[in-house]
Amino acid sequence: MSGDKSSLRVAVTRRLPEPVESKMRELFDVRLNEDDHRMDRDELLALMQDSDVIVPSLSDRIDGELLEKAGERLKLIANYGVGVDHIDLPGAGKRGILVTNTSGVLTEDTADMTMALIIAVTRKLNQGMAVMQSGEWEGWSPTAFLGGRIGGRKLGILGMGRIGRAVARRARAFGMEIHYHNRNRLDAECEKALQASWWDSLDQMLARVDVVSVNVAHTPATFHLLSARRLHLLQPGAVVINTSRGEVIDENALTRMLRAGEIAGAGLDVYEHGHEANPRLRNLPNVVLLPHMGSATVEGRIEMGEKVILNIRSFAEGQLPPDLLSPGGI
């Protein structure tokens, strides 16, 4: 690939924040998605056949079939986002196409949203908001809207990567007790700093915590990690929070348990079937649902764009992009 950046043809599948698009216009021969429509497979394929770099995001499924049909000139998939479960990494590897993500810059925002959901569900914010919005509040009462105290509750973090650790730091400041399950145990110093207890057995951790926060990436190994069987290990007073990927939880099983009162509540930002949340989760008093907005801050989304640009520029200059992913997966 030549170092002539302006000749690099870059296709972006969704609208990005204006400063990011302006910078891309300056640097590359860029095609932007002016009306922000969701591209279908044919449109994606056309871009993949005719670009050096594509910049997809999580709503674009880039599977093996599309990768096989990609044009010879496609050399880099610079994903706008940290999760890459929508991209067939080994398939890209087979075609010699590099894949990068935007790790790091959305850690704190996503952890903030996780903490917000822990508080929202435990302190029943949705019930308070609903009463204020309906105009039906009848004034303070000693027994209305009673939630649970955050301090002292046991938080079980599933996946102790960057975001999991950022959640742990916040939760400690709120007085929560930190437990975690992760493929690899953190080093002793890190565990000590976070005052976190490691559980080799996820089952055992689930049976003992008050709040479970899913912060693990979706991979074949983590699909339905919170299966019906595991969800039933939770105590009836427990709540489940997910700001990672919906596929990690068996959403039907979770919905059934919430409706049956077998679990106290849930705070969900992500769903098993993309934007189609199970309709039976709606209007439940113990459930707070958000439209996948964990990383949705102006600052974060601009920094994500800057990371994408850095990855593309490093690649164009013949260097390894800083956020290069291994074809073997994450």
Ligand code: GLV
């Ligand atoms: C958001 O979920 C992301 O993967 O960037």
